[in-house]
Amino acid sequence: MKQQKFQKPENVPSCKVSKKCGGCDYIGTPYEKQLSLKQAETEQYLKNFGPVKPITGADDPLHYRNKVSAAFGYEKGRIISGIYEKYSHRIVDTTSCLIEDKAADRIIRTVRELAVSFKIRTYDEDTGYGFLRHVMVRTGRKTGQGM
Numbered sequence: 310m311k312q313q314k315f316q317k318p319e320n321v322p323s324c325k326v327s328k329k330c331g332g333c334d335y336i337g338t339p340y341e342k343q344l345s346l347k348q349a350e351t352e353q354y355l356k357n358f359g360p361v362k363p364i365t366g367a368d369d370p371l372h373y374r375n376k377v378s379a380a381f382g383y384e385k386g387r388i389i390s391g392i393y394e395k396y397s398h399r400i401v402d403t404t405s406c407l408i409e410d411k412a413a414d415r416i417i418r419t420v421r422e423l424a425v426s427f428k429i430r431t432y433d434e435d436t437g438y439g440f441l442r443h444v445m446v447r448t449g450r451k452t453g454q455g456m
Contacts, residue, residue: 324407329396333408340370377406377413378445381424381431388431390421390444397432412455413446420444 316323321389324336335343344366352361379390391403405414424441426433432439447456 326391326401326403326444329394330392330403332392332406336407340366343370357370371407371412372409374406374409375448375450376445377409377417378443379420379449380419381421381441381442383433384438385429388421388424401427410446410448412448414455416446416455417444 324330324333327333328335337347338346344364348361348364351364355361364431380393380400381388381390383389384400384402389400389402391401392403393399394408404418405411420441423429430439432442447452449456
């Protein structure tokens with residue numbers, strides 16, 4: 310396995326919405342333990358198809374997700390954006406995420422601010438009305454470009 314630069318368990322921050330959010334199951338777990346859990350799960354699902362190579366850990370296990378899809382909604386008189394709560398369509402309001410690319414987070418926050426400024430109505434699943442429902446952002450790890 311590749312030597313990790315990010316090894317100290319105390320460096321793995323906790324997330325205040327991780328219990329609700331459907332985005333990451335392992336954020337509060339030390340990184341080495343995350344890798345072993347993911348390895349075991351991968352082997353469980355793929356063992357019938359052939360051998361599974363060891364998972365190679367990242368240099369930094371935070372802000373790695375380069376494709377981010379944010380759901381938008383309206384709650385308590387304001388526009389919210391974030392990730393659907395696990396097993397539901399309720400939006401967990403987040404302004405930043407520990408696994409999403411930082412540039413993607415900034416883009417989504419900017420879209421949210423622009424929606425407020427331009428009074429863009431977010432989609433309401435109950436009524437079927439509204440314009441802004443999802444924003445998907447992809448970032449290039451090497452180029453730094455966003456789409």
